[in-house]
Structures are given as structure tokens and as C-alpha cells.
Amino acid sequence: MSDTTRRGGRAGRAGRSAGKGPIAQKPFRQPRRRFPATDIVSADALEAIHAASLTILEEIGMDFLNSEAREICRQAGATVDGLRVRFDRALIEQTIRTCPAEFTLHARNPAHNVRLGGDWVAFAQMASAPNCSDLDGGRRPGSHVDYQNLLRLGQSFNILHLTAGYPVEPVDLHASTRHLDCLSDFVTLTDKAFHLYSLGTARVQDGIEIARIGRGIDDAQLEREPSVMSVINSSSPLRLDDPMLQGIIEMSRRNQLIVMTPFTLAGAMAPVTIIGALAQQNAEALAGIAFTQLVRPGAPVMYGGFTSNVDMKSGAPAFGTPEYMKAALVGGQLARRYHIPYRTSNVCAANTVDAQAAYESVFSLWATTMGGGNLVKHAAGWLEGGLTCSFEKTILDVDLLQMVAEFLDPLVVDDETLGLEAVREVGPGGHYFGAAHTQARYADAFYAPILSDWRNFESWQEAGSPTAMQKANRVWKDVLAAYEPPPLDAAIAEELAAFVARRKSEGGMKVDF
């Protein structure tokens, strides 16, 4: 309760600056889902999926491609045979009991801390696209300029609560030091919580250090207050690669957030049935989640669901499909069964910002919202199954996310909102435009969308029949032009620059090319 109160206060403070900028937006505030999430399979069916996943871990097991990780598992009672690790059911069920049901991920601006778990919802900008695109520049491999501009957009929109990876991969930065530039950009261009990639122990350590410097705190406080996250993908089926396991070891040991997300595309890396893919997803998720708790009981961890189907003609992943929706909803049921916060995504397979992009995204958001997603990754910008981050799609998604947040904002039922006096005043056959009840409320009674064109057909046609994509193009340019970097303490900026310079002078990371 005190936490809620404090958060309200922070949102209030953040809200004072929310009027600035070229678009009207509400203050930074996480939505909460005040109604029950939807259970689309029965309790019995859910137990059958749970039981099947424990059978997979017990009888088939997973390959853990890191010897330290295997040793941790062995000591905890797992059976290790070469790379293969088998967990008996009781070991998994007992180990995951220490997972926290709800926690805070700290940002360098405390007004932008995010609460994960329970009925809290957080939206994170798209991550990890190799390409980006906009109407003017077309589709291109990511660059540092595009990377920074996308971060600036992410910072500018209050509905984007954190950054959960590089929105686009800046391939013009050398891979040996790219993480240093990208992570320090998170601190200087944004003041929201962020993510580091689990690409080996040293990079993870660099990222944790940059998070610590950005917040201006010491190691002990960092360990008390999770301040950076990393997504761990299993290499489905049933394998955790070396860098991923190094990431869990380093992050969980220091009490930082792991988001354990199997990449179980039904028919490719998982059984062709959605239920089979979910059983495998659950096995891989539970193994990774249990491993975080073996490293450090109580370390913050999320259950990530990413199961979808593939186009059986081409093998390409499909997103925002009926199968994706069902998988996202059942994933939520599983996460709630374990009382572990749930990560989902706002994804599509469209190549451009057309009707397909919109319907696949809203179907994703439908499942994500009703399924109790606590963290929605890839919430803004995602196109082409993740191959491109689009500037225009970013604006479309911001609009969609704001609509979802409005939808989640509870309806207040009281004498004021019931408005019987207005009904009496207007009476049969009248209209409400001039009623006192309307006049007092009309200015902000309803959500004002960024992109929706509500002009009548004739006015819209006279204006050149603009589409949502064209309007989105203008909006992101305006927002970028109005961007101002968030305040950063000079001493922190100096310490950050010195750290990056030192690590660069040490040569960064070894790379193979």
C-alpha cells in the first residue's frame, strides 16, 4: 500500500512535465488490470500441461552448454549426463517456490521505476531488430544514428515504461565495444529502466556496472534494488547456450532481473500443436527459472511466453494469429499458477504499416492484456516478425498502447458519472451537446487518438486521403525534433564516460571477426 502511494506521488511529479512536446499525452503511469485475466483452458487441462512439462524435464532433460551451470544443477540434485541435465519433478516444484511474485525494476529516474507482477502492466519499446525503416529513408540495416533516434522516441512517450533491448542493432558500431556505446546511450538519452544482452560474462558485468553508475548507487544498493534486466532465450528445443547461462549466473547472483523466454515456434522448434509447444515452452521456462533460483533464491525472474505458429508453406514465423493468442493466454495461466510475473509481446508479421500490421498487433495486445501480461516487450515499433523496427509503426503502437491503457483505466460509477441530472435536464428528444454535465467534461472526456482520422469522407478526401502511416511519419519527426535529454547529474555523466573510455581502451570484448 505504501508502495502504491509512493508510486502515485512519483507519477504526479513525472506528470508535471507531461504537457510538453508536440503530442498530448498522459503522465508516466503503469496501467493495472483490475478485472480477472481470462482462463481459456480448464484447471485440469492446465495441470496436464504442467505435468507434461515436468515429464519432459525429468525424462528427456535439457542441454546446458556451460559447465558451471551444470555443476550448480548437479549440486542441487539434478542428474547430469554429459551436457544433459535432468530435473525430477519435486526439484523443479520446490526450487521455483522462492521466485518473487512481484518486484520493482529500478530506473535512474525513480519516477520511471516499473512494478512487475500482480495486476501491473509495463510496455517496453521493440528490441533487437537488425533493420529499421521509415517512409523517407526506406528499410536499412540499423545504425548508431537510428539507434539513438529510436531511444529518443522511447524516452519521449510516457506509455513506453522501459527499454528492453536495442530497438535496432547499430551495426556500424564495432561489435567489440558496441555494448559500451549502446548501454551508455541508455543512461544519457533516457532515464527509464533498461536491458543488457547476455552475450558473455564480461559484457553482462559491464552492463550491470553502467546501470549502477547511472543510478549513482553502490553495489550493495544495486543488489537490493534490481536495476537492469536481461532476456534469456532458450535455443529451443531444450537447450540453454553458454552465453545465456553465463548471463543468468551473473545477473541472478547480483539479484538483477532475468526474463526467461523460450522461443518455441510450433512446428519448427516445438511440436506442431499449440498445446505441445506450450508444454515444451513450460519445460524450458521452468528449467531456466529454477536455475535462477539455484543461483540465488529470491532473485527476480519473469516467465516469458513467445509461442506462436509458423507459416507451414515457408517456415516463417507468424504472429498475432489465433494460435498466438491462445498460446499467450495459456502462458499467462501457467505463469499465474506459479505466481511468477508474466512477459508477453506485441508482435506481427506484416511487411509494412498496413491493415495487417494493425490487426496482428491488436490481436497480440488482446491476448497479452486479457492473459495478464505484466511486461509487454516489443510493444512499439515491431514489423516483419522482428526483422525491422519501423519509426511509423512506433507511433501506431504508441497510439494502440495508449488505447489499451485507457481501456484498462477503471470506470468510476458514482452519481457524477451516472449523470441522472443531465438526463433530467435534457429529457426525451433533446441532445446533450449543451448540457452542463457535458460542458464540464467534454474537453477530456474521451481518449484523443494520435492517428485515427475521424473527419468525414469528403473532408478526408479533400485533404488528400491520408493514411495512418503518413500521419505517423509526421508525428515521429515532430516528437524527435522536440526531444530533450533527461537531466543527468554531471558527476554521473563523468563517471560513465570514464568507465566507457577505460573499457574501450582495454579493447572491449574479443570477437571472432
Place this chain on the structure above:
Amino acid sequence: MSDTTRRGGRAGRAGRSAGKGPIAQKPFRQPRRRFPATDIVSADALEAIHAASLTILEEIGMDFLNSEAREICRQAGATVDGLRVRFDRALIEQTIRTCPAEFTLHARNPAHNVRLGGDWVAFAQMASAPNCSDLDGGRRPGSHVDYQNLLRLGQSFNILHLTAGYPVEPVDLHASTRHLDCLSDFVTLTDKAFHLYSLGTARVQDGIEIARIGRGIDDAQLEREPSVMSVINSSSPLRLDDPMLQGIIEMSRRNQLIVMTPFTLAGAMAPVTIIGALAQQNAEALAGIAFTQLVRPGAPVMYGGFTSNVDMKSGAPAFGTPEYMKAALVGGQLARRYHIPYRTSNVCAANTVDAQAAYESVFSLWATTMGGGNLVKHAAGWLEGGLTCSFEKTILDVDLLQMVAEFLDPLVVDDETLGLEAVREVGPGGHYFGAAHTQARYADAFYAPILSDWRNFESWQEAGSPTAMQKANRVWKDVLAAYEPPPLDAAIAEELAAFVARRKSEGGMKVDF
């Protein structure tokens, strides 16, 4: 149960011809929502809305612009004062108890009967647009040719379970006899259940007679088996016009279906607060529903929700907004409270088939589906807040509806779908493309969308970067080219033609112009 069994049999028979035509589609079958509908307001809040609506009917009342209707109300115990009718709370609550919770609307092809109520879902083609549009012909006032072509599309898609009005108004047919041509087209071009407009007693009688002739049954069977529907809109606020009341009297007296739908746009014809608009919606709906039961206890009736917000800049209606979603969900809660089947809509305000059309429509379907909508009107074709029925939007919506139906299709959890044998066969690090479990299922494992373009960016670009709208244009032309009229008994066709000829020779309906 026997009804379910019979329906399964019918679906099976209908299914045999489902493979024909230019697009793959599943047999005619109504989806069922197997999970609980979402309650977004508390039971207390719902009672407050219910109570406010009864206060409106008790203290303010409604204008009933038909003397026979007022007399029916007066005899039942309502207070009549000029045009104004006031119902005390107990009268409303007692009168609506006879509403049936679930019933069948009969089509001339019994395989196309629709079940309304409970967890059944039925999708109806768009209705009542003054204009239509397609990519080739542009936007134009409706004609008889367009009307007939839209009916042919409605008949061709199994996901469209009934026709709930004229998809476009054929303004080239004279108003005095338009209903005779349009209603006989329903019987000859389709074999699904249909709708008549409540535009005066004589037109309603003509429509009921055409439904009877189409089914080849006598008046007694028609009265036992509701075979035609009519939507009644109140002239919000708080007025029921003369033709609407004539419609209820004629339809309910003969046990045909009334869908009682107030047109309560918040800020225009209803209070600017969604809760206030819902209280007024509920008052108007309950008054109309109660009136059907005063005419004939047990007559089939649906609770229609159409509350949305307006653009406060222009006064134009907005659809598929967060406010629309909330209103649709609370409307469902109210309908369930009264155990009356619920009618909703798939609506948008977009001017063209772009991202906006898609997101507003999917937001509408989200609320409609999770809110327990039993009949979704305007499910395919709707653009511009209802001013245009688009041939391309029809195809987009058919795709969306098919996806919703797939989403509602329950996940089966058993050994086959859990697929542990496949997981064992593939093991860590493998892939499932060649697994026996995959090979046995891949062909129809997933929904194959009509419009979604899942090619990679390069292939899509080489193909000319087609949008969903361009593909939709090709699809409706193919479907129309493949259309064949459903079989019609020669004696019925003859009786229908004779009836229409006779009524035309009598001069049809008097009109004012």
C-alpha cells in the same frame, strides 16, 4: 443436447459443399465462447447502473410515439401522460422475466439456423449503409446491383451466419416497393436468416410473409419458429418512434425476433460519461424489451448495446475506441444480469481500409468477444461509422471473423496434442519440421489467413509491395465470380414471385415523395 446434436449434423451437411469456391473456408458453424465473459465493473457498480436506469424510467419516463403502444403500457400498469410513459421499477423487473434466455432464429436452409443466447456467437453482414465502395468503382450511393452483389458475398462466406439488414441501401429502387425487391432477394440469393426494417406495419407484414413463404411453412409454424428479425433503435434520448413501436407490436405479436438497440452516443444523445450513457442505454433497452413482453410474453428479444463516444471536436461518432470497448463489455454484463441474449457490433470510423480500419475493428471484436456478444451486427464491410459498406473491408472482416472463430475454438489437451512422443523423437537441439507428429498435422494445423502476407520483405517487395486492400480486391471478385445461388424449391420461388407481383400491383407502400 438434442439441439446441439442436430446442429452438428446440419453443420456436417453444410460442410460437404464448403470446399467449393475460390477460398478455403471451414463449414458453416457458429463459434461458442467456452470461457467466462469478462466483467469489467463490480457487481455493486452494475447494480448502480441498473438502479439508475430504473430511476430514469420511473421518474423521467420515455416518449412512446404510438397510441396503441401507450395503451398497452397503460393497461399493464405504466403511467401515461401525453406521449410520456413512466414504468415503475417493479413493473419493468417483473415484465422482462418472460424473455427467453436462448432461442433459434430459423433460416430457409435449416443448416443455417442460428442459435442466439448462452455462449453462442453469430456474425451478421454489415447493414444499412447509404454508400458502398470498392477499389475500382470508388465510393458511390448504393444501387440494386451493389446490394445484390453484397448479398452474394454474404451468402458465400460461411463465417457470416445471417444477414441483418440491407448491406447497402439500393436507392435506385423506388421506396414504395424497395422492401419487396430487397426481401425477396434475401430469399432467392441467400438461404440464411434475415432481417426486415420496421418502417411501418404493412412493410413488416410483407417481410414476415416473405419469410414464411421462403421457408415453405404455415403461419402456425412461423409463430412457433422465429424466422425473421428486426432491429429497433430508440431515438435517443428516451423516445421510441411510431414505426419502431409498430414494428415491435407486429413482430412480437407473431413471435418474431426484436433486437432492441438504443443509439446512445455519449456526449450527443446520451450523457458524456460512458457510465451515464450506459444508464440511459439500459433504460431505453429495458423499456423496449419490456414492451415486447407486454405484447407477447416469451417473444424472442435481444439486448442491443451500441454506446460509443463522439469526436468532441466535430460531433462525429467514434467507434472501436477504448470508450466503445468499455461500453460493450458493461453492456454484456447488463444483458447477462437479465439473462437476455446480447447484440454488439464490429464497427470503425475509418474512411479507407488502412491500419485505422483494422485496429478499430479488432478493438471492437475484442470487446464484443470478451463481453459475450451473441449476435455481432455489422460484422463485415463497415466503414466510415456506417456510411459506407466496402467490398474490400468485407473481405478483411471475413478474415478477422474467421480468426476470432479460430481463437474461440477450444484447445484440446490430450496425449495427442501434448505430443511428448514428438519431443522425445526430436530431443534437445533438433527441429520438428520432419517429425512424424508434424507431418501428420501440418497441412491444417494452423489458420491460413486470406489476406495476411507472410512472405519475407524481399519477396513481398519484388511482388510490388501489395497491401491487404489490394489482395482483398482480388478476393471479392473471385468469390463473386464463383457464386452460385442456393437451391430454391420451384413452388416457393413461384409463390414468392406471385406475392411480390401482387403487392407491387397494389402499389406498394405510400411514400411522401
